[in-house]
Amino acid sequence: MPLARLDMPKGEMVLHRSLTSGLTWRPGDPAGVFWGVGDRGPNIKPKDAVKHYGLKQLKPLTELDGAKIMPLPGTGPALARFRLDGGRIKPEALFELRYADGTLLGGLPPPAAQGDEDEPVFDLAGAPLSASRAGADSEGIAALPDGRFWIAEEYGPSLLLIDAEGVIERRVVPQGAGTLFAGSPAPVVEALPALARARKHNRGFEALALSADGTVLYAAFQSPLAHPDRAAHDAGDVVRIWALDPLEATVLAEYAYPLEPPGAFARDCAKGRVEHGDVKVSELAALPDGSLLVLERVTLSTHIYRVRPKTPVPPCYLDPDQRPSLEQLGQAGAAAAGVTLLNKALVLSTDHHPEICADLEGMLVLPDGALLLANDSDYGTEGAGTQFWRVDPR
Numbered sequence: 419m420p421l422a423r424l425d426m427p428k429g430e431m432v433l434h435r436s437l438t439s440g441l442t443w444r445p446g447d448p449a450g451v452f453w454g455v456g457d458r459g460p461n462i463k464p465k466d467a468v469k470h471y472g473l474k475q476l477k478p479l480t481e482l483d484g485a486k487i488m489p490l491p492g493t494g495p496a497l498a499r500f501r502l503d504g505g506r507i508k509p510e511a512l513f514e515l516r517y518a519d520g521t522l523l524g525g526l527p528p529p530a531a532q533g534d535e536d537e538p539v540f541d542l543a544g545a546p547l548s549a550s551r552a553g554a555d556s557e558g559i560a561a562l563p564d565g566r567f568w569i570a571e572e573y574g575p576s577l578l579l580i581d582a583e584g585v586i587e588r589r590v591v592p593q594g595a596g597t598l599f600a601g602s603p604a605p606v607v608e609a610l611p612a613l614a615r616a617r618k619h620n621r622g623f624e625a626l627a628l629s630a631d632g633t634v635l636y637a638a639f640q641s642p643l644a645h646p647d648r649a650a651h652d653a654g655d656v657v658r659i660w661a662l663d664p665l666e667a668t669v670l671a672e673y674a675y676p677l678e679p680p681g682a683f684a685r686d687c688a689k690g691r692v693e694h695g696d697v698k699v700s701e702l703a704a705l706p707d708g709s710l711l712v713l714e715r716v717t718l719s720t721h722i723y724r725v726r727p728k729t730p731v732p733p734c735y736l737d738p739d740q741r742p743s744l745e746q747l748g749q750a751g752a753a754a755a756g757v758t759l760l761n762k763a764l765v766l767s768t769d770h771h772p773e774i775c776a777d778l779e780g781m782l783v784l785p786d787g788a789l790l791l792a793n794d795s796d797y798g799t800e801g802a803g804t805q806f807w808r809v810d811p812r
Contacts, residue, residue: 420435421434421435421797431799434797435456436798436804438779438806439454440559440570441781441782442627446563449785451499451502452782454497455496455569456498457555457794461488461799462486462800463480464476464487464540466799467487468480473542476542482538488547491541494514494523495554497514497515497559497584499512515554515569515580515586516585519603521552521603522552523578524550524552526549528574528598529598531598536619537619551600554571554578555571555573557572557640561628565581568628568664569626570625572617573622575592575614576589576591586603587605591606591608591610592614594612595612609666613737616644618643622639625713635667637660638659638699643658644745646741651745652694652695653748655676655677655749657677658674658744659702659760672730672736673729675712675760676749682719683718683769684719684769685719686716692716700778700779711723712762715777722764722789723765724763725762726760729758731744735757766789776793778794788809789809790806791809
């Protein structure tokens with residue numbers, strides 16, 4: 419689904435829709451129909467824009483932490499309906515996420531409170547772009563039995579409740595963050611723990627899955643929180659997975675997911691040094707027996723693990739004043755503090771299947787038990803296209 423062709427000093431930037439940052443089935447749909455959501459819109463790191471497109475004016479931004487260039491800042495996320503028929507996947511419909519008054523959900527970050535991390539974004543000329551209360555970086559999706567969807571987004575972080583045509587009914591944000599969205603075209607509810615605001619910029623909610631019985635909505639952060647500071651994130655090796663009420667999005671329980679060490683991702687290590695902060699969770703899928711599949715990756719290497727949420731983290735670790743924090747404890751200190759880590763069983767490593775592409779973010783469990791995986795094409799900013807992979811069970 420083409421978006422634009424932009425002339426650059428070193429050639430064209432050919433942009434297309436990216437619709438597979440998260441995937442989900444929806445109860446009651448015809449066989450083979452599934453849904454996907456794309457992220458905020460076309461964006462690229464300044465160093466890659468300089469390297470691939472010759473945009474020398476962006477060179478001063480290459481050392482700015484977290485900076486992103488947005489070639490089409492007016493283009494935001496979209497919901498897509500797909501159909502799987504044998505070996506073919508067809509996009510059947512696209513719905514730009516929007517508010518009831520017709521305002522489109524943009525991809526610009528919302529305002530950040532003093533002390534919270536924010537993400538600096540710029541246009542192709544290197545000029546800073548303004549924050550937007552109507553913006554989101556959507557990454558995960560889960561369908562409710564009544565046909566609506568929850569969308570997880572990284573910026574706030576927040577959760578968006580939308581209908582089947584992409585209309586936003588409400589936005590759920592961390593406690594104390596409601597004023598940042600004052601004037602939002604949709605109702606804003608402060609139902610998430612305030613601790614969520616401690617995410618590193620662009621590392622908020624990344625993955626969603628509804629339990630098979632529909633009673634629990636699981637939401638995973640992409641990375642360890644920067645709690646109480648960035649050092650805790652940089653050295654962190656535990657990601658929080660929250661079990662939420664599927665209607666109100668309030669926290670029912672919290673689980674501690676242990677990340678693999680950087681050296682475990684062979685394809686990425688072969689290309690260069692991998693840091694703790696490069697390892698992230700990108701997708702969840704719920705299984706009928708109550709367990710979860712967790713997609714953990716760097717760039718080239720993706721590992722999928724099966725976990726069973728049984729023993730939650732003590733509630734005190736949701737308190738922003740708790741010291742040491744869960745991130746400070748890490749895997750090494752968890753047992754002594756009475757924190758049970760999720761037990762992981764490896765399902766798939768793409769280190770053993772180098773034919774599978776990079777940047778996997780979407781995951782579905784097919785009726786026969788096979789996995790359907792999809793990459794995030796980043797809207798084609800670096801030349802990638804959307805790819806789907808079927809992994810048969812053994």
